Amino acid sequence: MSDAICVEKLCKQYPDFSLQDVSFCLPKGSIMGFIGENGAGKTTTIKTMLGIAKKTGGSVKLFGLDFADHEKEIKSRIGVVFDECSFHDTLTAADVAKILGKIYADWDDPLYLRYLRQFGLPEKKKIKEYSRGMKMKLSIAAALSHHPDLLILDEPTSGLDPVVREEILDIFLEFIQDEEHAILLSSHITSDLDKIADYLTFIHEGKIVLSKSKDELLEDLGILKCSREEFDALDKKSFLTCRTNQFGCEVLIKDKKEFIVRHPEMIVDPVSTESVMLMYARGTAV
């Protein structure tokens, strides 16, 4: 299976923030959830991948092609949605179709109209009269209507009610069914990622801390609760991150089965996508 995205050692330097050696690959036919707390670097990664922010190092390949050398071709094959609607608010959905129809050779008006109807979006109403959720749905409809091979979505379900979120997640699942398409989706809504993601990539303070298949991650990782004394006595080689409070420590463990063999007396709880995110966001590296 070849990769839709392969990012290697991507770097971006802002005055108060740096993206450091960000690397991950997304195989075709799959969905990757890109997770991290506010300010972790998700949008910066996406913008730097797409050349919207200038990278200070590293390489980005989409469909096996170097982004910098094949920007035009690559852009015609991807649909991108940011958390803010990128269309001018005096336009209507019908105007958006006219503009995008001129930009994309594969623009599909009937498909776009089908999404507008499915999402309940009036064609003639100005975007400024749309609600936040309607604007997001319009961005998603537009991103899907030129038959892209890859969707890159920055918080696409934020601000949407659970019914619409589910409807959109179903569309994403349908999109990848042919095993050629892929989706990179940044989100704080871990329950959405639990439903649809095949891979999870966690970013924290500008660095990738984990990138794995969701099944492997849930199978391998565990959370150990122990006292400070127990923590101090343990070998830290399989510890990823740790949170301490007045009652003791919570430790994220890389390989819970291996740890339990070495410490059968200790209890290691299973992880969820949300608990891993919280362990990184609120913990300290061990």
Ligand SMILES: Nc1ncnc2c1ncn2[C@@H]1O[C@H](COP(=O)(O)OP(=O)(O)OP(=O)(O)O)[C@@H](O)[C@H]1O
């Ligand atoms: N144009 C810019 N100039 C300077 N700093 C920036 C710029 N854009 C982003 N940053 C900084 O980069 C850091 C990461 O921001 P980014 O938007 O990538 O985070 P995020 O993970 O997408 O967060 P959120 O979940 O809140 O959207 C922040 O500290 C932000 O202030």
